[in-house]
Amino acid sequence: MVGAAALRHPTWPLPNVNGDSASSRLLLGVDYYPDQTPEALWEEDSRMMAEFGFTNVRIAEFAWALMEPSEGKFDFAWLRRALQTLHKYNIAVVLGTPSAAPPPWLTAKYPEIVEVNALGAPLHPGGRRFTCPTNKTYRRLSLAVANEMARAFMDAPGVIGWQIDNELTLSSSPRCYCNYCRAGFQEWLRTKYGSLDNLNRTWGTVFWSQAYTDFSQIPVPLPSGGDPNPGLALDYNRYQSYANTSFLEEQLAVLRKTCPRHFVTTNNVGLPLDLIDLRSLYEKLDFVAFDNYPGFFEMLLHEQTKSGSVSWDYIYTATALGHDFARSLHGKPFMIMEEQSGKAGQRTFSPQPDKGQLRLWTYQAIAHGAMGVNYFRWDTANFGAEEYWHGILNHDRSKSRGYDEIKQTVKEVKALGPEVLNSTYPAETALVFDYDCDWALQLQPGHQGLSYMTQITSWYGSIASSRSGIDVIAPGADLAPYKIVFAPVVFVLSEAQAARIKAFVQNGGMFVSNFRLGVKTESSQMVRTPLPGLLRDVMGVTVEDYVPIYSAKHAVKFSATLAGPDGECGIWADILQPSGAEVLGTYTSGGYAGRAAITMNSFDKGKAVYIGADLDAASLARVLRSLSASAGVKQLLEAPAGVEATVRRSGGKQWIFLLNHTDTVQAVNIPGPSTDLLTGEWLTGTVRLSGYGVRVFEVS
Numbered sequence: 060m061v062g063a064a065a066l067r068h069p070t071w072p073l074p075n076v077n078g079d080s081a082s083s084r085l086l087l088g089v090d091y092y093p094d095q096t097p098e099a100l101w102e103e104d105s106r107m108m109a110e111f112g113f114t115n116v117r118i119a120e121f122a123w124a125l126m127e128p129s130e131g132k133f134d135f136a137w138l139r140r141a142l143q144t145l146h147k148y149n150i151a152v153v154l155g156t157p158s159a160a161p162p163p164w165l166t167a168k169y170p171e172i173v174e175v176n177a178l179g180a181p182l183h184p185g186g187r188r189f190t191c192p193t194n195k196t197y198r199r200l201s202l203a204v205a206n207e208m209a210r211a212f213m214d215a216p217g218v219i220g221w222q223i224d225n226e227l228t229l230s231s232s233p234r235c236y237c238n239y240c241r242a243g244f245q246e247w248l249r250t251k252y253g254s255l256d257n258l259n260r261t262w263g264t265v266f267w268s269q270a271y272t273d274f275s276q277i278p279v280p281l282p283s284g285g286d287p288n289p290g291l292a293l294d295y296n297r298y299q300s301y302a303n304t305s306f307l308e309e310q311l312a313v314l315r316k317t318c319p320r321h322f323v324t325t326n327n328v329g330l331p332l333d334l335i336d337l338r339s340l341y342e343k344l345d346f347v348a349f350d351n352y353p354g355f356f357e358m359l360l361h362e363q364t365k366s367g368s369v370s371w372d373y374i375y376t377a378t379a380l381g382h383d384f385a386r387s388l389h390g391k392p393f394m395i396m397e398e399q400s401g402k403a404g405q406r407t408f409s410p411q412p413d414k415g416q417l418r419l420w421t422y423q424a425i426a427h428g429a430m431g432v433n434y435f436r437w438d439t440a441n442f443g444a445e446e447y448w449h450g451i452l453n454h455d456r457s458k459s460r461g462y463d464e465i466k467q468t469v470k471e472v473k474a475l476g477p478e479v480l481n482s483t484y485p486a487e488t489a490l491v492f493d494y495d496c497d498w499a500l501q502l503q504p505g506h507q508g509l510s511y512m513t514q515i516t517s518w519y520g521s522i523a524s525s526r527s528g529i530d531v532i533a534p535g536a537d538l539a540p541y542k543i544v545f546a547p548v549v550f551v552l553s554e555a556q557a558a559r560i561k562a563f564v565q566n567g568g569m570f571v572s573n574f575r576l577g578v579k580t581e582s583s584q585m586v587r588t589p590l591p592g593l594l595r596d597v598m599g600v601t602v603e604d605y606v607p608i609y610s611a612k613h614a615v616k617f618s619a620t621l622a623g624p625d626g627e628c629g630i631w632a633d634i635l636q637p638s639g640a641e642v643l644g645t646y647t648s649g650g651y652a653g654r655a656a657i658t659m660n661s662f663d664k665g666k667a668v669y670i671g672a673d674l675d676a677a678s679l680a681r682v683l684r685s686l687s688a689s690a691g692v693k694q695l696l697e698a699p700a701g702v703e704a705t706v707r708r709s710g711g712k713q714w715i716f717l718l719n720h721t722d723t724v725q726a727v728n729i730p731g732p733s734t735d736l737l738t739g740e741w742l743t744g745t746v747r748l749s750g751y752g753v754r755v756f757e758v759s
C-alpha cells in the first residue's frame with residue numbers, strides 16, 4: 060500500500076518561478092533570517108535572491124522568542140510580512156519550527172526543561188539545544204508554538220513545507236541524563252521487557268548485585284564506581300533515540316493534520332556523526348534533509364587530531380558516505396538543507412573553500428542522489444554565536460568570494476532539471492551500518508583504537524574505489540537487490556539479521572565481514588557459542604582466538620586468489636580455524652604465524668568472506684575491490700585517485716557524474732561520446748577534469 064507520505068513527494072504545490080515550469084519543482088534555495096535582518100532590507104534581499112535564481116528559503120527555525128514573546132501570546136505579524144515580501148518575488152518558503160532555541164521567559168519559568176549531561180551536570184540556557192527530549196513541559200510548549208505556526212501559515216501563499224526543529228541531539232551533550240529521562244527510560248523498559256524478571260535476565264543484573272526489584276530503581280548510565288551494565292547502556296542509547304524521535308513525531312502529527320498539502324522534514328547531520336538513530340528519526344517524514352559542511356569538518360578534524368593537515372581524501376570520502384547514507388534512508392532523492400557557502404564555524408572557522416569547491420560539493424550531493432540544495436546562509440550575522448558562519452553576503456553585505464560561483468552553480472543545476480535531480484541511484488553493493496554495533500562498540504571497544512565509525516569510513520572508501528554505486532543499509536534491510544554486502548565489525552548480531560544474511564548467501568550473494576563478527580546478542584550479552592556465533596556455518600570458520608594488538612607488528616600473506624604484496628595487520632587479529640572455508644590470507648609472524656587470517660566459504664549458491672586481520676588501508680582496498688569484481692559488480696569506469704564517478708538513472712536514461720576533488724587537472728576515459736550537460740562541450744575518449752572540476756553527461 061502506498062502511504063500518504065509516499066504520495067506527498069514530490070507533488071507539493073510550488074509557485075511558478077519566473078514562468079519556468081521546468082524549475083517549479085526545484086529546491087535550490089538559501090537559509091534566510093528575516094528575524095535577524097532589519098525589515099527595511101527584506102525587499103532588497105528578496106529581490107536579490109530572486110535574481111540569484113533561488114527558488115526557496117528556509118526561515119524561522121530559531122525565532123521562538125519573536126513568535127511567542129510571552130507564554131501563550133503569539134505574534135506572527137512580522138513573519139507574515141516577511142512571507143509576503145518573499146512571495147512577491149516568487150520565493151517559496153520552508154518554515155522551521157523553533158523548538159531548538161526556547162526563549163528566556165520559558166526557561167525562567169520552567170528551568171526544569173534543561174538537559175543534564177553525561178557527568179550529571181545540568182546545561183544552562185543561553186545557547187541552543189540545551190533541552191531535555193523527554194520533559195513534558197518542553198514538549199507541550201514546543202508543540203504549542205508549532206501548532207500556532209501551522210494554523211497561522213497553513214494557507215499562506217508560498218509556504219511549501221516544514222522543517223521540524225533543527226539538528227536534534229547536536230549539542231555539547233547529545234544525550235540527556237535528567238530525572239525526566241530516567242523516568243521515561245523506566246517506562247520505555249517496562250514496555251520493552253514486560254517484567255523485571257525478563258529485564259534482569261536479559262541484562263544479567265546478577266553481576267555486581269544489580270538485580271532490580273522495582274522499575275523505579277533502574278538508573279541512567281551516569282558516572283558510577285565502575286562501568287555500567289552493557290545491556291542497560293545500549294538500551295539507554297536506544298531510549299534517547301526514541302525520545303528524540305517521539306518528540307519530533309508529536310510536531311509531525313500537528314503539521315500533518317493542519318497542513319496536509321505541505322511536506323515535512325527535518326535537518327540533521329548524518330554519518331560519520333552517529334548520535335541518534337536517523338533511520339527512526341526520518342521514518343515518517345516525507346524526505347530526508349541533511350546539513351553538509353565539508354570545510355567545517357576539515358577544521359573539526361584538525362582540532363581533534365592536532366595535526367598540521369587533514370587528508371581531503373578522507374573528508375570527501377566521509378562526505379560521500381554521508382550522502383549515500385542520506386539517500387539510503389528512504390531509498391529516494393534527498394535534500395541538503397544547509398550547504399556550506401563560505402568560511403564556517405563558531406569560535407574558530409574553516410578556510411574559504413578554494414575556487415570550485417563550493418560548486419564541487421553541490422554536485423557531490425547531487426551525484427549521490429540529492430534533489431535539492433539550500434545554502435547556509437544568505438547574509439552573514441553581525442551578532443550572535445555564529446558571526447563567523449559566513450554566508451553568500453559578507454558582514455557589510457558585499458558579495459562573498461563564493462557568490463558568483465554559487466550563482467553559476469544554481470543556474471547550471473536548474474538547467475539539469477527535475478528529471479536528473481529526481482532520478483534514482485543504482486547500487487549493486489551494500490554497506491551495512493548498524494547503530495547497535497556502533498554504540499555497543501563505543502561502550503566496550505576492546506582496543507582503544509577500535510572505532511566502528513572509523514572502520515565503516517575506511518571500508519566505504521575501499522569499496523568506493525571500485526567506482527560502483529553503494530547503498531548504506533540497516534542490518535535488517537532486504538539484501539536481495541545486492542550482489543555483495545559488506546558488513547564490518549558486526550559486533551552485535553540478532554537472530555533475524557543472521558537469518559537474512561544466511562538466506563542472502565544461500566541465494567547466491569557474497570557476504571563480507573571481518574573481526575568481531577557475531578560477538579554479542581541484541582541485549583549486549585556475549586554469545587554462548589564459538590565465534591562467529593550465529594554465522595559460524597555460513598562463514599565456514601571458527602574463531603580460535605581474538606587478539607587486540609598494541610606494539611607488535613604482524614603481517615598477512617595473501618593466497619593466489621587475492622595475490623598482492625604482504626599486508627600489515629593493525630590493531631586486531633581474529634585467528635581463524637577453517638571448517639570448509641578456503642584460506643585467502645595467513646598470518647606470517649607472531650605466535651599465530653601460519654594460521655588463517657582471511658577465509659572464503661562457499662555456502663549453497665553464495666560465498667562468505669571473513670577478514671580476521673585489521674588490514675592496512677592499501678591492502679583492504681585491494682582485497683575489497685577484488686571481492687567486488689569477483690561478485691560481478693560492474694565498475695562504472697576507471698578514474699584516478701581523488702576523482703569520484705557516480706551514475707543516476709531515470710527511465711531509459713542514465714547520467715554519469717565525474718567529480719575531481721583534487722586541485723590539479725585529471726583525465727578520465729569515458730565509456731562513449733557524449734555532451735557535457737554543464738558546458739555543452741562534446742566529450743569523447745579521454746576527458747579532462749580541471750582542478751575541483753565536474754562533468755555530467757548522459758550515456759546510453
Ligand SMILES: [Zn+2]
Binds near residue numbers: 175237
Ligand atoms: Zn532529560
